[in-house]
Amino acid sequence: MDELQISPVDSRESPGKEQQAAGVGxxxxxxxxxxxxxxxxxxxxxxxxxxxxxxxxxxxxxxxxGLANVSDTETSIRAWFNFHExxxxxxxxxxxxxxxxxxxxxxxxxxxxxxxxTFAIGGTFIASVVTGILVYLxxxxxxxYKLPFVECLMxxxxxxxxxxxxxxxxxxxLGTDTNLYALxxxxxxxxxxxxxxxYRTMSLVRSHSSSEQNFxxxxxxxxxxxxxxxxxxxxxxxxxxxxxKYAGLDIDNLQNLECCLFVLFPYFSYMLAEGLGLSGIVSIxxxxxxxxxxxxxxxxxxxxxxxxxxxxxxxxxxxxxxxIYMGFDIAMEQHSWSHVGFIFxxxxxxxxxxxxxxxxxxxxxxxxxxxxxxxxxxxQKALWYSGLRGAMAFALAxxxxxxxxxxxxxxxFTATTAIVVLxxxxxxxxxxxxxxxxxxxxxxxxxSLGESFEGNNGYIAPPxxxxxxxxxxxxxxxxxxxxxxxxxxxxxxxxxxxxFTSQSGDEDDEDEPMISSRRxxxxxxx
Numbered sequence: 001m002d003e004l005q006i007s008p009v010d011s012r013e014s015p016g017k018e019q020q021a022a023g024v025g026x027x028x029x030x031x032x033x034x035x036x037x038x039x040x041x042x043x044x045x046x047x048x049x050x051x052x053x054x055x056x057x058x059x060x061x062x063x064x065x066g067l068a069n070v071s072d073t074e075t076s077i078r079a080w081f082n083f084h085e086x087x088x089x090x091x092x093x094x095x096x097x098x099x100x101x102x103x104x105x106x107x108x109x110x111x112x113x114x115x116x117x118t119f120a121i122g123g124t125f126i127a128s129v130v131t132g133i134l135v136y137l138x139x140x141x142x143x144x145y146k147l148p149f150v151e152c153l154m155x156x157x158x159x160x161x162x163x164x165x166x167x168x169x170x171x172x173x174l175g176t177d178t179n180l181y182a183l184x185x186x187x188x189x190x191x192x193x194x195x196x197x198x199y200r201t202m203s204l205v206r207s208h209s210s211s212e213q214n215f216x217x218x219x220x221x222x223x224x225x226x227x228x229x230x231x232x233x234x235x236x237x238x239x240x241x242x243x244x245k246y247a248g249l250d251i252d253n254l255q256n257l258e259c260c261l262f263v264l265f266p267y268f269s270y271m272l273a274e275g276l277g278l279s280g281i282v283s284i285x286x287x288x289x290x291x292x293x294x295x296x297x298x299x300x301x302x303x304x305x306x307x308x309x310x311x312x313x314x315x316x317x318x319x320x321x322x323x324i325y326m327g328f329d330i331a332m333e334q335h336s337w338s339h340v341g342f343i344f345x346x347x348x349x350x351x352x353x354x355x356x357x358x359x360x361x362x363x364x365x366x367x368x369x370x371x372x373x374x375x376x377x378x379x380q381k382a383l384w385y386s387g388l389r390g391a392m393a394f395a396l397a398x399x400x401x402x403x404x405x406x407x408x409x410x411x412x413f414t415a416t417t418a419i420v421v422l423x424x425x426x427x428x429x430x431x432x433x434x435x436x437x438x439x440x441x442x443x444x445x446x447x448s449l450g451e452s453f454e455g456n457n458g459y460i461a462p463p464x465x466x467x468x469x470x471x472x473x474x475x476x477x478x479x480x481x482x483x484x485x486x487x488x489x490x491x492x493x494x495x496x497x498x499x500f501t502s503q504s505g506d507e508d509d510e511d512e513p514m515i516s517s518r519r520x521x522x523x524x525x526x
Contacts, residue, residue, distance in 0.1 A: 029321075032060055036320050047173070049432030052166040054390070055425050057320050061327025062421075069331050088325075092318045093395055097281050098266045099315035100189045101288025108182035110489050115183060115365050115375070119383070120190030122364075123357035124160050128198050130353035131346075132156030138345050145342040145411050150206045151404055155412050157198035158397055159350055159419065160357075162188050163390025165319070166428040167382075167435070174432075174441040180379045184386050189289075192392045193282040197226035199396050200279060203403050229273050229282035236269040236283070237290025241500040244298035258303045263310065265291065281392075294500040322391045323424070330417050343415045347422065350387075358384040378438045385434055388423045389416070 039060070040053035051059075109116065132153035139146030147155070164184055171181050201222040240262070249258040266284050273283035296304060358380055366374040397416035401409040435441045497503065 028064070029324075032064055032324050033317065033320060036060055036324060040320075044173075049170060049173075050429045052169065052424075052428045052431070053320075054165055054323050055428050057323035058327040058421060058424055061324035061329075062331055063327075065328035065331030068328075088322075088395060088398065092322055093281060093391065094267065094270050094284050095311065095314040095318045096322070096391055097192060098284045098288040099311050100192070101285045102292045102311055104185065104189055104289055104292065108178060109186050110492070112179060112182045112186060113489075116186035116190060118361045118365055119183065119187040119358070121194055123187070123361040124191050124194040125198065126360060127160040127350075127353040127357040128153065128156040128195070130156070130356050131159060131349050134349040134352065135346065138349070143341060144345045145339040147408055147411075148206075150202055151408055151412075154199055154202040154206065154400065154404070155346075155415075156353070157195055157202055158400065158412075159346070159389060159393055159416060160191070160198075160353070161195035161389065161392035161396065162191050162387045163392065164188050164386035164388055165390060166388060166424070166431050167386040170432050170435060171441060174435075176435075176441045177379070180382060180440060183375075183379070184383060187383070188386075189285065193226065193230070193279075193285050195392060196279050196281050196396065197222060197229070199399075200225050206403075225279055226282065228276070229279040230286050232273045232276065232278060233269050233283035233286030234290050236265060236272065237287045237295065238500060240265045240287075240291055241294035241298060244295055245500065245502055249300075255300060255303050255306075258299060259306050259310075262291075262295070262299065262303065262307050265295075294497070297501045297503055319391060322394070326394055326417060326420060330421060339411050339414070342411060343418045346415050347419055350389075350419070354384055354387045358387075378440055382435060382438055382440045385427070385431070385438075388427055389420045390424070394420055 036053070036057040039056045043051055043053060043056060132149070132155065135144060135147065135155060136149050136152040138144035139152070168181070168185060168188075171184070201218060204221050205218055244258070244262070249255075249261070266287055269287040270280035270284040274280040296307070299307065362375050362380045362383075369375075393416055397413045400412045403409060404412065432441075
């Protein structure tokens with residue numbers, strides 16, 4: 001997206017005039033935020049699920065942007081409605097992504113770790129490739145705007161980033177199976193890391209297209225981005241855990257220092273990864289997961305309450321602003337609406353790719369699970385339906401405008417913006433009805449998501465000494481993977497938790513409720 005610049009005429013305006021224009025622009029942004037939160041509260045109080053809060057924020061931005069576009073608003077004021085791309089990546093996206101990892105509770109996450117990783121890593125790869133191939137074939141058959149194959153794969157990667165904030169908020173309101181909630185939440189968290197790593201890998205492949213590229217080098221580049229960024233984030237998280245364990249900051253007169261240091265570590269992780277040429281988003285995500293699991297327990301009680309409320313607050317503000325901005329952007333900016341066919345077929349292709357992702361991975365997961373613990377078909381359908389697109393897809397599409405030739409990047413950005421808007425408004429509005437029709441929310445489910453994970457009614461942690469393998473090689477490999485996740489849980493309990501925290505490995509979060517919703521924990525019960 002081209003940055004909105006103030007014209008030479010405006011640049012000659014007096015400083016007082018520019019300051020007034022800035023004040024009016026920022027005031028209007030604050031008014032939209034206030035209106036979004038108030039409208040969201042009213043909708044939640046009346047349990048009106050046909051217009052979720054994300055949809056309401058997006059509509060507010062769309063309406064205000066449309067009014068500003070048709071009116072003779074001063075250019076200097078309109079410029080302050082917009083913001084530079086750096087503002088999005090440095091100030092809005094990091095707190096949203098960090099809160100995703102920080103609000104993730106380890107017990108349900110690691111109990112379903114094998115299934116979550118299968119959906120988030122393998123499934124996202126499948127969805128990206130399937131989408132890219134279908135878009136490329138569509139271009140060859142003149143059904144869509146024709147893009148080079150690598151650019152189709154870049155589009156497939158960025159559009160595979162899901163943001164099921166509406167689904168999770170309805171799960172929270174109506175209650176659902178705890179394991180389904182853990183799958184949807186966990187998959188959406190790691191899905192972002194996978195999508196951005198795939199996008200960056202394809203971007204590197206495209207920029208080096210003149211030199212020889214083989215499949216092995218592409219894999220190496222992907223591992224360099226993903227594993228390097230993850231290692232950077234985990235390393236910063238562990239460092240913070242040791243600092244807070246041994247620095248003795250959890251006393252009354254040092255709580256301000258304790259909170260300040262804790263808040264700075266996520267941005268340190270983000271900037272460190274960016275400085276090393278890695279992905280700051282992937283790094284800050286894993287920093288959030290590690291800091292919640294290890295560092296958080298080393299804080300004093302007052303500091304724990306403060307940092308939880310602080311990150312909850314800024315992530316809520318950031319995500320609401322992102323949805324407002326997406327609506328505002330679609331009304332204000334110049335988009336390539338001439339390629340409507342590309343948008344239509346892209347929506348069709350991502351629906352197909354999402355189905356290949358969910359149902360294919362669920363089939364593999366169910367191969368290693370006993371009959372009473374397989375993922376039910378209705379839960380698979382709920383997973384498939386929860387694949388809304390949101391902030392991460394929009395951010396990567398924003399980046400593609402600069403990464404791709406003129407016309408190509410703009411087409412992808414327009415298509416992504418339209419897909420986000422349509423999925424949030426249409427699919428988001430029908431989510432409550434769809435989930436009730438599938439009988440995965442409401443009656444028959446405990447509204448509390450903090451129930452024990454040891455019950456027999458779920459499908460977590462299948463017994464590994466149960467049904468013997470039929471000799472199927474794939475089945476044996478999958479069983480070994482599930483065993484490795486159980487081994488990691490034991491490693492964490494027996495060694496990592498005692499080393500990095502002040503508590504023993506036997507202490508867990510039994511009484512701590514699960515996360516309330518992804519990227520927006522302010523959507524609580526009334």
